[in-house]
Amino acid sequence: SAVISQKPSRDICQRGTSLTIQCQVDSQVTMMFWYRQQPGQSLTLIATANQGSEATYESGFVIDKFPISRPNLTFSTLTVSNMSPEDSSIYLCSVFTPGQGTDTQYFGPGTRLTVL
């Protein structure tokens, strides 16, 4: 299984500022994803982080608001730009690892963001 770490684990930010979240994996992985989990809700996919090219965003999410970098196969960042209280959420990165007879996604521990 993949071991995933995220930084920061939590933050409290002011409206209008930006926060960059880092995701580090202990092995090279082909596919990395960023999810959001708003309070009391389930996970929603924000985008697929593509190594060496622009991220692929899901409906309702745009690059200007959530720029993503993926400089190599073990690292990615997600920036939450020009934050508002509605961005208060847990942000999780995940990686996909083809396995023995079953494909599995593993999740990082998440970054808990509160926007005041």
Add this chain to the structure above:
Amino acid sequence: RKEVEQDPGPFNVPEGATVAFNCTYSNSASQSFFWYRQDCRKEPKLLMSVYSSGNEDGRFTAQLNRASQYISLLIRDSKLSDSATYLCVVTRGGGNKLTFGTGTQLKVEL
């Protein structure tokens, strides 16, 4: 209609009880199905994949009915440590993007 629908619960059951969760999905092209477990303030963790033939892992049994687009999870002999939110998860078509249900909360009590 939500892509993946679950009864949010909570299901409050005594220790040792058997409890079943159900889930329906709307995308008939979904290829892979999973149950994830999420503890409070933690990330989701894979509990088990769900296969058409049904599969069992200890006290946990998962079933898939493709015709009815229905997935189930059965937990036997519930333990206090089973208390968590159980997320029904399906892939979008044949890809690796996951769609999550809102989860069913289970509370196992003494």
